[in-house]
Amino acid sequence: MQTQFFMMLGDFGGLGDWTVRQDLQAFVVLYLIVMFLLILNFLLAIIVEAYMGVREVNEENEVEMEFITDMISTLWSHGLKYRHRWPSFRFLSMLFEQSPFKHNIRFMDVWRTGMFPTQKSAQAFFNYYQQFDFLEESQDGSDPELPKEDVIQVACEVERRVASLMGLRMPTIEEQAVHGLRPIPMSTPKPISSPRGSMKRSASKRANSSSSPASGQNSSNGRGSNPQPGGGSANGANGGAAQPPYGAGWPTADGGGGG
Structure with missing residues (x-):
């Protein structure tokens, strides 16, 4: 060997x-x-x-740089992270990976994550990573990896953003049944109960209000639906005297009959 x-x-x-x-x-x-x-x-x-x-x-790999430049950028980014109190890069990458706009992320997308303490901190984060060439925005604004089944979700998100910039908000499902799909002002309060429940309560109130005069009239004329024994009424043969609740044929408090 x-x-x-x-x-x-x-x-x-x-x-x-x-x-x-x-x-x-x-x-x-x-x-x-x-x-x-x-x-x-x-x-x-x-x-x-x-x-x-x-x-x-x-x-x-567009983010690959030479060793010295990569080390300087890494150390500088960690310094800015502690200075501006940026969140964990791992959490941000996971959050942006799930976003339908992961190829075109703007300042409002960064701020709406809720992980930055102030808008100044989010602006510093956005400005720092915006200077890299490999993070330039797509020219056509499209996302080649966006699946077709998410097109509706993306369209709804675009509508919500445009409405928010114009001081409007998208209507809820209950409001869509009444006002349609057009955005409504932010000052408009959202409905607490469903229209169906309101209609039921309104109908029941109308029924009660319509039945109350009829029941009072029947009681005053002595022709109620449940007449008392002995046929006593407010306008009966007793000269308008109030009758005991048990009717004329039942014993009264003094031991005598009621009629």
Whole structure:
């Protein structure tokens, strides 16, 4: 093994005069063919292929910078983080990854995360990362990775943002049934109960108000739906005297009959 290792390095002194014997000549030729033409070229091809793969990944990675520039930017960003009290970069990346506008993030998207203490802190964060070339906004404003099933959600989000900039808000489901899909002013209070419940309560109030005079009239005329025993009423034969609640045929407090 030691002799073969030195032969791989080009030292054939351990074989002596290998040109004299034919078997040694055949061994040296076969060794050179297997070692240099097959094994070393095979290993070299693996190394070159791996290197080309890493190079392609680095070329596609737009955020990749040289080592010194990357280290300076990392240290500077951490200093700004403690100065402006920025939230954790990991939490922000997870939040922006779930956003439908992750390829075009603006200042209001950063501020509405609710993770920055003040608007000045959010503005400093936005201004710092806006200076990098690889974070430039898309020219057409589109998101190539946005799935088709999220188009409606994106449209609703755009409507909500435009309405907010104009001092309006999008109507709730109950308000859409009454006013339609047009935005309404912010000062308009949101309904607490559903229109259906309000209609039911209004109908019940109207029914009670309409039934009250009729019931009073029936009581005054002595023709109620539930007449008392003995036929007593306010306008009956007793000259308008109030009758006991048990009617004329029931005993009264003095022991006599009521009628």
